[in-house]
Amino acid sequence: MEKPDLPPLTSPFVLTRRRLLQAGAASGLGLVIGFHLPGATRSPAKKGDKAAAFAPNAFLRIAPDNTVTIIAKHFEMGQGTYTGLATILAEELDADWSQMRAESAPADATRYNNLLFGQAQGTGGSTAMANSWDQHREAGATARAMLVAAAANDWEVEAGEIAVRKGVVSHAGTNRRATFGELASKAAALPAPKEVKLKDPKDFQLVGKRVPRLDSASKTDGSAVFTMDFSLPGMLTAVIARPPRFGGKVKSFDASAALRVRGVAEVVQVPSGVAVLARDFWAARKGREALKIEWDESGAEKRGTEELFAEYRKLAERPGTIARRDGDAAAAIGGAAKIFEAVYEFPYLAHAPMEPLDCVVKLGAGECDLWSGCQFPTIDHAVAAKTLGLPQEKVRIHTLFAGGSFGRRATPTGDVTGEAASIAKAIRGRHPVKLVWTREDDIRGGQYRPLYVHKLRAGLDSSGRIVGWEQRIVGQSIAQGSPFEAMMVKDGVDGTSVEGASNLPYAIPNLTVDLHTPKVGVPILWWRSVGSTHTGFSTETFLDELAHAARRDPLQMRRDLLKNHPRHLGVLNLAAEKAGWGKPLPKGRARGIAVHESFNSFVAQVAEVSLGGNGFPKVERVVCAVDCGVAINPDVIRAQMEGGIGYGLGAALFSEITLVEGRVQQSNFDDYRGLRIEEMPAVEVHIVPSEEKPSGVGEPGVPLIGPAVANALFHLTGKRVRRLPFSRMTA
Amino acid sequence: MATRAKASRKLTLSVNGVSRAVEVEADTPLLWALRDDLKLTGTKYGCGVAQCGACTVHLDGQPVRSCVTPVSAVGGRRVTTIEGISGKVAEAVQSAWRRLDVVQCGYCQSGQMMTAIALLAEIPKPTDADIDAAMTGNICRCATYVRIRAAIHDASKTFGA
Numbered sequence: 001m002e003k004p005d006l007p008p009l010t011s012p013f014v015l016t017r018r019r020l021l022q023a024g025a026a027s028g029l030g031l032v033i034g035f036h037l038p039g040a041t042r043s044p045a046k047k048g049d050k051a052a053a054f055a056p057n058a059f060l061r062i063a064p065d066n067t068v069t070i071i072a073k074h075f076e077m078g079q080g081t082y083t084g085l086a087t088i089l090a091e092e093l094d095a096d097w098s099q100m101r102a103e104s105a106p107a108d109a110t111r112y113n114n115l116l117f118g119q120a121q122g123t124g125g126s127t128a129m130a131n132s133w134d135q136h137r138e139a140g141a142t143a144r145a146m147l148v149a150a151a152a153n154d155w156e157v158e159a160g161e162i163a164v165r166k167g168v169v170s171h172a173g174t175n176r177r178a179t180f181g182e183l184a185s186k187a188a189a190l191p192a193p194k195e196v197k198l199k200d201p202k203d204f205q206l207v208g209k210r211v212p213r214l215d216s217a218s219k220t221d222g223s224a225v226f227t228m229d230f231s232l233p234g235m236l237t238a239v240i241a242r243p244p245r246f247g248g249k250v251k252s253f254d255a256s257a258a259l260r261v262r263g264v265a266e267v268v269q270v271p272s273g274v275a276v277l278a279r280d281f282w283a284a285r286k287g288r289e290a291l292k293i294e295w296d297e298s299g300a301e302k303r304g305t306e307e308l309f310a311e312y313r314k315l316a317e318r319p320g321t322i323a324r325r326d327g328d329a330a331a332a333i334g335g336a337a338k339i340f341e342a343v344y345e346f347p348y349l350a351h352a353p354m355e356p357l358d359c360v361v362k363l364g365a366g367e368c369d370l371w372s373g374c375q376f377p378t379i380d381h382a383v384a385a386k387t388l389g390l391p392q393e394k395v396r397i398h399t400l401f402a403g404g405s406f407g408r409r410a411t412p413t414g415d416v417t418g419e420a421a422s423i424a425k426a427i428r429g430r431h432p433v434k435l436v437w438t439r440e441d442d443i444r445g446g447q448y449r450p451l452y453v454h455k456l457r458a459g460l461d462s463s464g465r466i467v468g469w470e471q472r473i474v475g476q477s478i479a480q481g482s483p484f485e486a487m488m489v490k491d492g493v494d495g496t497s498v499e500g501a502s503n504l505p506y507a508i509p510n511l512t513v514d515l516h517t518p519k520v521g522v523p524i525l526w527w528r529s530v531g532s533t534h535t536g537f538s539t540e541t542f543l544d545e546l547a548h549a550a551r552r553d554p555l556q557m558r559r560d561l562l563k564n565h566p567r568h569l570g571v572l573n574l575a576a577e578k579a580g581w582g583k584p585l586p587k588g589r590a591r592g593i594a595v596h597e598s599f600n601s602f603v604a605q606v607a608e609v610s611l612g613g614n615g616f617p618k619v620e621r622v623v624c625a626v627d628c629g630v631a632i633n634p635d636v637i638r639a640q641m642e643g644g645i646g647y648g649l650g651a652a653l654f655s656e657i658t659l660v661e662g663r664v665q666q667s668n669f670d671d672y673r674g675l676r677i678e679e680m681p682a683v684e685v686h687i688v689p690s691e692e693k694p695s696g697v698g699e700p701g702v703p704l705i706g707p708a709v710a711n712a713l714f715h716l717t718g719k720r721v722r723r724l725p726f727s728r729m730t731a
Numbered sequence: 732m733a734t735r736a737k738a739s740r741k742l743t744l745s746v747n748g749v750s751r752a753v754e755v756e757a758d759t760p761l762l763w764a765l766r767d768d769l770k771l772t773g774t775k776y777g778c779g780v781a782q783c784g785a786c787t788v789h790l791d792g793q794p795v796r797s798c799v800t801p802v803s804a805v806g807g808r809r810v811t812t813i814e815g816i817s818g819k820v821a822e823a824v825q826s827a828w829r830r831l832d833v834v835q836c837g838y839c840q841s842g843q844m845m846t847a848i849a850l851l852a853e854i855p856k857p858t859d860a861d862i863d864a865a866m867t868g869n870i871c872r873c874a875t876y877v878r879i880r881a882a883i884h885d886a887s888k889t890f891g892a
Contacts, residue, residue: 077836078834078835078836078837078873079835080835212829212832213832213834215834215837216828216829216832216833216834217829218837219834219837219840220825220828220829220833220834220837220840220844221773221813221814221825222771222772222773222774222812222813222814222841223773223814224837225772226775226838228772228775228776229766229772231770237767262756263756279767280755280759280763280767280768281763281766281767281776282755282756282758282759282760282763282767283756352872353836353838353872354775354777354783354785354836354838354839354870354871354872354873355775355777355836355838356776356777401836401837402836403775403836403837403838403839404835404836404838404872404873405836406872436776438779439777439778439779439780439783440779635832639832639835639875639878642874642875642877642878643835643873643874643875644874645874646871646873646874646875646876646877647872647873647874649874650874668778668779668780668782669777669778669780669782669783669870670780670782674870674872675874675876676867676870676876677862677863677866677867677869677871677876677879677880678863678867680874680876680877680880682877683877
């Protein structure tokens with residue numbers, strides 16, 4: 001896949017607190033704020049809307065039928081973003097929740113860029129709420145002020161005497177009232193105010209309360225439209241035969257048998273393989289099976305994962321590029337009373353969202369429409385335009401619900417979009433095309449969480465204090481070679497490889513983190529919680545090991561090392577208290593604890609674990625505490641912690657992609673195992689009350705469940721888990 | 732490359748109480764006849780090999796994986812999809828799913844609900860073990876399992892009342 005032409009982008013996944021504050025400042029802090037919403041270009045009109053619809057800025061539209069539609073610049077993949085954005089807007093607007101609707105924004109980075117991604121539109125790094133808190137509060141408050149002004153003009157009363165409550169504008173003195181819909185056309189004729197006053201948080205009606213998800217109804221009656229469900233008249237379904245090894249290419253192919261399959265319409269070569277187009281999915285799949293393809297594998301990756309682990313383990317013995325150095329860890333460890341060392345191994349992981357990857361493209365004369373669950377519309381836009389040789393303004397992106405992503409739909413290459421556009425181009429737009437990846441294509445298609453080896457060393461002094469800590473990480477770089485490289489790779493260190501390790505919060509006087517970045521031909525990608533998927537495990541289990549060696553309580557040891565980190569301490573103490581840390585458990589059960597910050601959200605988890613008949617851990621209960629700043633939608637936060645725990649637990653217990661001679665061994669959910677319902681623990685989520693700016697919750701629930709369970713398992717078995725998944729232990 | 736249009740075969744299915752003609756190959760799974768021919772897209776493709784349950788529909792009230800059920804094997808049996816669910820059990824399940832905001836991405840939830848409806852029709856007061864046994868074949872990658880379990884218990888309390 002060719003790289004898209006893009007301006008350098010801000011790191012979407014490595015956010016510093018400083019950058020968040022800068023972004024906050026850029027969008028206005030304080031109660032009275034300047035008006036600099038992208039208001040000059042108003043939100044897109046909907047077909048069938050009367051001219052009277054009121055679109056005061058790019059983020060909402062109020063229709064005469066009294067509906068308030070948010071124009072969501074962040075896509076909905078299940079993380080509750082539509083509900084979150086609508087809550088923020090409705091709060092400042094004083095709308096009634098029942099009148100709120102959501103639709104996705106078009107691809108337009110001038111209006112809909114993620115403030116934390118620079119000039120790019122996209123969702124990721126658990127940034128949607130962090131980005132939108134100030135911006136959408138302003139947007140809602142602006143619209144409210146204009147509705148009030150319209151009523152004041154109409155009723156010839158002072159704006160200051162007008163009240164707005166649950167979508168009704170009223171004036172007590174004259175006993176006048178009007179709905180938003182009734183005022184929409186009048187408000188639309190008014191200028192936007194220069195500045196608006198935001199609510200005092202004590203007056204919040206929706207933020208911090210439970211509101212029903214906006215997408216629950218359509219997702220429980222079959223009417224929600226995912227890309228897989230979208231169709232156009234005359235549309236063909238395409239599947240692509242891709243090389244059996246990464247980096248392979250088509251040498252030659254014979255389509256004659258495929259074309260004899262009933263329903264198959266066309267067979268075309270595209271950069272990633274050979275595409276079969278048919279009247280329906282089943283025919284396309286059968287056609288693909290009938291293809292005869294000779295592959296050129298001269299440039300393909302032919303190593304297997306066992307060879308990679310062996311190479312990585314060797315690399316882990318040599319110093320790498322420094323990511324952090326405090327004091328002199330080697331000397332401190334050399335002089336320590338006791339020295340500990342551990343090597344951790346993490347497999348490649350597929351995201352495997354429930355909706356297999358897909359994209360619909362309709363290529364017309366000099367223009368194109370594209371429908372997909374676009375996580376990075378700016379990239380999809382650029383890739384589609386470049387592939388088709390069209391100017392970007394002739395490519396319209398329609399973002400639909402995504403049936404999960406976990407990072408998979410956020411490729412810097414726009415891989416699936418590029419494939420779909422290539423097919424449309426190859427058939428010269430004769431038919432609209434829906435590209436479908438089968439589940440096997442998804443599991444074998446690369447873009448994995450990289451395989452990593454970590455080597456940790458630490459020294460304890462005679463009183464059990466950690467005097468030195470060294471962590472070496474070996475693994476491919478996600479950002480290298482992508483449009484994000486300039487922002488994300490600093491001094492040879494990809495921040496996504498070391499995050500969670502290089503910012504270890506514990507008070508250890510001598511600490512080194514270094515990195516090796518080998519090149520491997522297996523395509524890799526960020527996977528829900530990115531670097532913390534592996535650094536959270538190695539740091540939190542190794543620290544636990546040191547606590548036991550020092551005969552210290554793992555909770556107390558963490559508390560002592562986190563004295564200068566109040567938000568870490570806050571979640572740690574809350575989780576420990578709610579879990580009854582230190583209190584007796586039924587026989588055969590043990591607790592493990594872990595704490596970690598990712599994406600500026602702080603999470604602690606206590607897992608209660610027993611042993612199944614086969615000696616495999618059974619997770620009975622998880623107590624989770626989270627501090628994500630202002631809790632906009634507490635129930636969505638709980639849902640994301642529950643889901644993050646389930647996603648992380650399935651991966652830790654069961655999931656791995658292995659390669660033998662460059663070929664992926666897994667192909668579907670039978671051999672790429674995630675969590676099933678009987679393996680899901682009871683989960684309790686406790687939210688730390690906070691007035692800090694909101695941060696994300698989509699990812700931070702994931703990293704800790706693995707280490708919390710491993711730490712509990714140590715109590716039951718005396719064994720430490722050093723290679724994931726846990727199922728390796730019984731293999 | 733040449734474009735060729737080819738005819739397929741006609742079959743009649745009873746779907747959501749209506750007799751529907753589909754024009755597909757006999758070995759086409761029911762899933763694709765529903766989705767591609769009848770545009771009943773609430774039933775989802777997740778794995779194609781009866782591993783994930785996203786494609787679950789009812790045949791004469793019994794849950795089946797439509798991705799491995801050839802359309803020719805359906806015969807005259809009544810097919811019910813998420814779009815056609817009705818009755819007090821189905822209504823209780825749907826309203827519990829909404830009351831508890833079970834969904835996240837939502838892609839697997841049609842299948843989850845179809846399996847849950849069949850479970851409750853057979854066992855109106857299921858234990859956790861009953862729920863595990865019935866629902867183990869339905870994968871949710873968002874891991875909404877805590878709420879699926881709670882919603883089934885919740886629905887079980889309401890529909891008998």
